[in-house]
Amino acid sequence: GALANLVQQGKVRALGLSEAKPETIRRAHKTHPIAAVQSEYSLLYRVEAEETLKTTRELGIAFVAYAPLGRGLLTGKIESAPSFAKGDTRGRHPRFLAENLAHNRSLVERIAEIAREKACTPAQLVLAWLLAQGPDVIPIPGTKHQERLDENLGALEVRLTAQEVARISAAIPPGAAAGTRYPEQQMAHVYV
Numbered sequence: 001g002a003l004a005n006l007v008q009q010g011k012v013r014a015l016g017l018s019e020a021k022p023e024t025i026r027r028a029h030k031t032h033p034i035a036a037v038q039s040e041y042s043l044l045y046r047v048e049a050e051e052t053l054k055t056t057r058e059l060g061i062a063f064v065a066y067a068p069l070g071r072g073l074l075t076g077k078i079e080s081a082p083s084f085a086k087g088d089t090r091g092r093h094p095r096f097l098a099e100n101l102a103h104n105r106s107l108v109e110r111i112a113e114i115a116r117e118k119a120c121t122p123a124q125l126v127l128a129w130l131l132a133q134g135p136d137v138i139p140i141p142g143t144k145h146q147e148r149l150d151e152n153l154g155a156l157e158v159r160l161t162a163q164e165v166a167r168i169s170a171a172i173p174p175g176a177a178a179g180t181r182y183p184e185q186q187m188a189h190v191y192v
Helices: 002-009 022-031 049-061 069-077 099-120 124-129 144-157 163-172
Strands: 016-020 035-038 062-065 139-140
Touching: 016 022, 022 035, 022 049, 022 062, 049 062, 069 099, 099 124, 099 163, 124 139, 124 144, 124 163, 139 163
Parallel strands: 016 035, 035 062, 062 139
Antiparallel strands: none
């Protein structure tokens, strides 16, 4: 299609997709090779991502994991129903609603316990867990603060055995998080 023409003209180096279902990825890849698929992927929200990974791996496509820290939840630093700054869209996310947050915090505490044993932060542990999922998984944690960037980079030093990866996976089983990834009206526009 039109995007493939842009690649042929040298205006675009590679094509990627965001929040695409496996069948969408296959259809697009037949039209022009897809280099990467970006989807939310973290210990809290991974059911769709892990389904997508089967397809990206089969087709040799990189998987870019956005919101790998669960939009901050997996850092263990969000203690109560947060009052986000004006313009911070996380305030609309169901995972932070009072009825969901207490449950999600209890899940995060399981990770914090393992992080204490590993002498790292919860953020470092969950990023190391994602990195252990395979070289085709590229986590992209976002931050506005230098100390958080330094902390996130520290995940590269966290070594996990296969048993530890399995223990972390079991600590927050797929589908355990309370609340959808986005507000209800936005859910129709993700994983399509």
